[in-house]
Amino acid sequence: MNIPIIFHLTIPINNLTLAKEFYGDGLGCQVGRENRHAIIFNFYGHQVVAHMTKEELQPQKGVYPRHFGLVFPDKIAWDAIVFQAEKQKLKFYQQPKLRFANQIIEHWTFFLEDPFYNLLEFKYYAHSVAIFDKIEVNTIGDR
Incomplete structure (x- = not known):
């Protein structure tokens, strides 16, 4: 069986x-x-398993x-997921925006919040080296 490595x-x-x-x-x-305890989703080629919980779910403070999400290979694909989210009237936690303009880590991003307060980020990097490579920038997130 020749299955690529996927994230779970x-x-x-x-x-x-x-x-x-x-x-x-x-x-x-x-x-x-799916069963009454869980459901599996093909999240763009990755496995997301949603498990029922009896614990009270709380909104995140940020x-x-x-959070989890996807990094898109090109701006066209990122624009398509923005359009899909808007068309389906999904809840935006943060609206689409450009971060770190004119820097090597420049990227477009937005966050959705699912009905269970899980936050999902969708982004596209203008320079693919910013995804994994060690570069002379130590900025990671907004902290």
Whole structure:
């Protein structure tokens, strides 16, 4: 079997129907296996498993230290996910914006909040070296 390495993430939810509406209908993720305890989404080629919890879910106080998301390979793909989120009327936690303009770490970003207070970031770097390479910039996030 020749399957590429994929990322796996588990997130808390408290309503399977809302999870399917946000991730399936809203973001266009393929819905995989599901039962009354969990549902699997194909999150753009990565596995996100939404597990039911009885714990009270609380809004986050900011994007740090916990959020997840995608880095898009080109601006056209990033623009398409912005359009999809707007069209589906998904909740923006932070509106689309350009960060660190005219720097090697310049990127476009926005955050969504799912119905369970999980924050998702979607971004596109103008210079791909900023994604993984060690460069002479120590800025990571807004802190």
